[in-house]
Amino acid sequence: xxxxxxxxxxxxxxxxxxxxxxxxxxxxxxxxxxxxxxxxxxxxxxxxxxxxxxxxxxxxxxxxxxxxxxxxxxxxxxxxxxxxxxxxxxxxxxxxxxxxxxxxxxxxxxxx
Amino acid sequence: xxxxxxxxxxxxxxxxxxxxxxxxxxxxxxxxxxxxxxxxxxxxxxxxxxxxxxxxxxxxxxxxxxxxxxxxxxxxxxxxxxxxxxxxxxxxxxxxxxxxxxxxxxxxxxxxxxxxx
Numbered sequence: 001x002x003x004x005x006x007x008x009x010x011x012x013x014x015x016x017x018x019x020x021x022x023x024x025x026x027x028x029x030x031x032x033x034x035x036x037x038x039x040x041x042x043x044x045x046x047x048x049x050x051x052x053x054x055x056x057x058x059x060x061x062x063x064x065x066x067x068x069x070x071x072x073x074x075x076x077x078x079x080x081x082x083x084x085x086x087x088x089x090x091x092x093x094x095x096x097x098x099x100x101x102x103x104x105x106x107x108x109x110x111x112x
Numbered sequence: 113x114x115x116x117x118x119x120x121x122x123x124x125x126x127x128x129x130x131x132x133x134x135x136x137x138x139x140x141x142x143x144x145x146x147x148x149x150x151x152x153x154x155x156x157x158x159x160x161x162x163x164x165x166x167x168x169x170x171x172x173x174x175x176x177x178x179x180x181x182x183x184x185x186x187x188x189x190x191x192x193x194x195x196x197x198x199x200x201x202x203x204x205x206x207x208x209x210x211x212x213x214x215x216x217x218x219x220x221x222x223x224x225x226x227x228x229x
Contacts, residue, residue, distance in 0.1 A: 046219070093216060097160055
């Protein structure tokens with residue numbers, strides 16, 4: 001079972017920041033938080049991952065709370081092309097497998 | 113460089129038939145995973161291969177099988193198709209760190225959409 005809880009859907013106005021929350025209260029000390037998104041009819045796309053420090057890349061920022069029980073993915077300037085299902089996944093880094101356990105994700109609808 | 117390529121993109125089969133799906137990973141990636149996506153169950157892990165060996169397997173019946181070739185290309189096969197096998201089958205490839213660690217960063221193809229009638 002997925003170790004994360006996400007709201008089923010969110011709306012965001014185009015050009016505004018989209019803040020997608022994720023709860024992972026049972027996360028272990030060596031587990032990372034990964035974010036993927038899936039645009040309709042395409043395969044999932046890796047966005048970002050982090051352990052405890054905030055992370056930023058060209059796509060998004062990841063803010064992880066100090067107790068690591070929740071995190072927020074931030075798309076700073078959402079566009080219509082960011083409309084997708086966003087998945088928050090908890091897993092260990094490294095290890096013998098790349099297996100990902102996807103939950104139901106958050107459908108982000110960016111409105112014009 | 114080219115992304116993950118899956119063929120065929122769409123196919124229709126009837127119950128009882130079998131199907132083979134193909135996946136070419138990103139050049140240099142040796143790890144290949146397969147996922148099934150259905151409206152009811154979402155994205156579910158099928159199996160994972162590295163260096164021609166199955167490294168992990170999801171909770172699917174034995175009708176689902178796969179293999180990986182020496183060039184890292186992978187195939188999955190579903191025998192005795194059932195209506196419930198209708199799904200989007202996704203392949204993902206990944207590389208490892210120089211120390212041989214799995215990074216969790218997977219690159220997915222666009223999938224093969226199977227319809228079973």
